Amino acid sequence: MAYNNDILLGRITKVSGYEGAVTVKVERIFTENIPQMESVFLEIEGRPVPFFISDSEYSGADILKLWFEGYDSVEKISEFTGCRVFLTKDTTSDDQKKPDDQLLTGYQVFTQEDALLGPVTDIISNNGQWLLNVITSKKKNLLIPFHEDLIISIDKENKTVVLDIPEGLLDIN
Numbered sequence: 001m002a003y004n005n006d007i008l009l010g011r012i013t014k015v016s017g018y019e020g021a022v023t024v025k026v027e028r029i030f031t032e033n034i035p036q037m038e039s040v041f042l043e044i045e046g047r048p049v050p051f052f053i054s055d056s057e058y059s060g061a062d063i064l065k066l067w068f069e070g071y072d073s074v075e076k077i078s079e080f081t082g083c084r085v086f087l088t089k090d091t092t093s094d095d096q097k098k099p100d101d102q103l104l105t106g107y108q109v110f111t112q113e114d115a116l117l118g119p120v121t122d123i124i125s126n127n128g129q130w131l132l133n134v135i136t137s138k139k140k141n142l143l144i145p146f147h148e149d150l151i152i153s154i155d156k157e158n159k160t161v162v163l164d165i166p167e168g169l170l171d172i173n
Helices: 074-080 100-104
Strands: 003-016 021-026 039-044 047-058 063-068 084-088 108-111 116-126 129-135 141-145 151-155 160-163
Touching: 003 063, 003 074, 021 074, 116 141
Parallel strands: 108 160
Antiparallel strands: 003 021, 003 084, 021 063, 039 047, 039 084, 047 063, 108 116, 116 129, 129 141, 151 160
């Protein structure tokens, strides 16, 4: 399990119930597609601490309930209120490897209007959907769906990708 501080799932807002569940306010990018998770990292006093998930419940909108292994009471879990929750780095098995397009790392991503977004730093599996992690010139992470319907062109010689970005997608990143 590796820490990936690039992918913020959300923030713990409160304790939920008496069995040690926490309520996580999920980042907008995940509200329609909560990833399957076995573990997460909580940022406690600025340091990543791994936690294994014993159960989860997604009620829709932007609220996710998580139960952590070994934390089954309000007293044990209440100190985590306010902590940021990060996803673990994707460790896919051999039969779930990234597509051949993993060679896109380092390619420059452009919109169809010829606006440079930045280089691809990683391809992330998010519950069966591939996302391009692009770092802008202002050091902002953009997670862009990598789907054949959005690809206008891939130029291997010039190492560029041109995408038809849906309206509003860049605003939610």
